[in-house]
Amino acid sequence: xxxxxxxxxxxxxxxxxxxxxxxxxxxxxxxxxxxxxxxxxxxxxxxxxxxxxxxxxxxxxxxxxxxxxxxxxxxxxxxxxxxxxxxxxxxxxxxxxxxxxxxxxxxxxxxxxxxxxxxxxxxxxxxxxxxxxxxxxxxxxxxxxxxxxxxxxxxxxxxxxxxxxxxxxxxxxxxxxxxxxxxxxxxxxxxxxxxxxxxxxxxxxxxxxxxxxxxxxxxxxxxxxxxxxxxxxxxxxxxxxxxxxxx
Amino acid sequence: xxxxxxxxxxxxxxxxxxxxxxxxxxxxxxxxxxxxxxxxxxxxxxxxxxxxxxxxxxxxxxxxxxxxxxxxxxxxxxxxxxxxxxxxxxxxxxxxxxxxxxxxxxxxxxxxxxxxxxxxxxxxxxxxxxxxxxxxxxxxxxxxxxxxxxxxxxxxxxxxxxxxxxxxxxxxxxxxxxxxxxxxxxxxxxxxxxxxxxxxxxxxxxxxxxxxxxxxxxxxxxx
Amino acid sequence: xxxxxxxxxxxxxxxxxxxxxxxxxxxxxxxxxxxxxxxxxxxxxxxxxxxxxxxxxxxxxxxxxxxx
Numbered sequence: 001x002x003x004x005x006x007x008x009x010x011x012x013x014x015x016x017x018x019x020x021x022x023x024x025x026x027x028x029x030x031x032x033x034x035x036x037x038x039x040x041x042x043x044x045x046x047x048x049x050x051x052x053x054x055x056x057x058x059x060x061x062x063x064x065x066x067x068x069x070x071x072x073x074x075x076x077x078x079x080x081x082x083x084x085x086x087x088x089x090x091x092x093x094x095x096x097x098x099x100x101x102x103x104x105x106x107x108x109x110x111x112x113x114x115x116x117x118x119x120x121x122x123x124x125x126x127x128x129x130x131x132x133x134x135x136x137x138x139x140x141x142x143x144x145x146x147x148x149x150x151x152x153x154x155x156x157x158x159x160x161x162x163x164x165x166x167x168x169x170x171x172x173x174x175x176x177x178x179x180x181x182x183x184x185x186x187x188x189x190x191x192x193x194x195x196x197x198x199x200x201x202x203x204x205x206x207x208x209x210x211x212x213x214x215x216x217x218x219x220x221x222x223x224x225x226x227x228x229x230x231x232x233x234x235x236x237x238x239x240x241x242x243x244x245x246x247x
Numbered sequence: 248x249x250x251x252x253x254x255x256x257x258x259x260x261x262x263x264x265x266x267x268x269x270x271x272x273x274x275x276x277x278x279x280x281x282x283x284x285x286x287x288x289x290x291x292x293x294x295x296x297x298x299x300x301x302x303x304x305x306x307x308x309x310x311x312x313x314x315x316x317x318x319x320x321x322x323x324x325x326x327x328x329x330x331x332x333x334x335x336x337x338x339x340x341x342x343x344x345x346x347x348x349x350x351x352x353x354x355x356x357x358x359x360x361x362x363x364x365x366x367x368x369x370x371x372x373x374x375x376x377x378x379x380x381x382x383x384x385x386x387x388x389x390x391x392x393x394x395x396x397x398x399x400x401x402x403x404x405x406x407x408x409x410x411x412x413x414x415x416x417x418x419x420x421x422x423x424x425x426x427x428x429x430x431x432x433x434x435x436x437x438x439x440x441x442x443x444x445x446x447x448x449x450x451x452x453x454x455x456x457x458x459x460x461x462x463x464x465x466x467x468x469x470x
Numbered sequence: 471x472x473x474x475x476x477x478x479x480x481x482x483x484x485x486x487x488x489x490x491x492x493x494x495x496x497x498x499x500x501x502x503x504x505x506x507x508x509x510x511x512x513x514x515x516x517x518x519x520x521x522x523x524x525x526x527x528x529x530x531x532x533x534x535x536x537x538x
Contacts, residue, residue, distance in 0.1 A: 052485060054482070054483070054484075056489050057488060057489055057493075060492055103500075107495070107496050107499065110495055111492040114488040114491050115488065115492070118485055118488050138413065138416060138417045141413060142410075145413055149410055159464065162464055162467065163396075163397075167417065167418075173421050174417060176421075177421035177424040177425060178424065180424065181424045181428060220504065223511070224507050224510075227510050227511040227514050230518055231517075240525070245515065245519055245522060246522075
């Protein structure tokens, strides 16, 4: 571990190259995992005893929920890094993550509602997890709105980092409070996980789709960061010398 | 840590707010209007009103707080006082906590005092009214503290008011859940002890960390 | 394989609307997201090219002036 320059790839110029080489691989991974996951989920996995074929929504619903939370944590991670080391790239990474995270949060809510209607008879229930997911969606929208409203790049990045961190600290509090609220109002006491033990195939289907979403997110975020780098460093010489620009 | 500076900022903010009464009164008036209109919209059934009262009053308090938050740093930002505070030897977080306290005294306390009166419209029992007032007493400072972070982040940003509301809304929800829940728990005979403990558990860390977060946000806005 | 025919697959045991409404919207939004990212990238690329072209023109113009 002699003299590793941990910040080598923190320079937008170097990261641009790295991201450019990496994202296609993740895109391929995403496609592969997706095909495998959907195959297991829709062609191989057995029918559920209670929910019939309708349960198959979990193969997109659960991975979307997982991703919405993972991406938010990633945003918080990059935000802490950015505020600590004052690296521009951290702000760009956080920014690039937000839209995908918001998308997955929305999909979690959308597929949740479509699952809820046939199963519980209602498009929306104030289940602890659904409600927390809704609030998480608002946290994403808040970040996107704040960073879009501030014109100065540096201030925008840093303000966004702060709200991302404050929001991340709040996520467990929000979840706890909503769970508390929900258990006291024992209305629809439903669990979103299969009971009692999920059949192995169902679990595999979910995991594979989750991996697909994860690879998809990485590919998309790396691609988006490249766009952001180009935009922000548009006056730099290295950008003007890029192959895709001089072409 | 200068007590003098703290008191100076506190006194100044309270005085300024009392002089520009209209801003303060708008938020308080909003609370009153919400509490007064809901029974008219829901109907005179007392059982229903008693059921919805905690939620309605708490949401009214929440929205009123959101309205009042916008002017927390706005005026000082515009006339340069905020910059002076940032440059002064006294820690900015300390001065900010004075501003937050002043804000709560002017915007939060009136809600606490009005709630029992407004609660009568919903036919809440004396015990319920006491619980409600106590819960608001613990909860409204949290709203000021946490809302201050949003106010600091959106300083001078276009679309500030709506943006501010969007930012603080998720952060307010735990306060709402436990604040309104306290009254419901008391009404159902379970006792609101646990809720009060949790409200306190939210208040104390917020009181410590929020000024620091606000100061950080203000520095970002002032650069 | 769980399904005896394609029509049975699409029918999804009566849950077609819900299952395909979920999977369909998911797929659609992901495709839209990708398309939007590529479109944004092309836009920025075009802007950078224009900037570079302008910079070059200015360069040439100033060097011509020097000669004169």
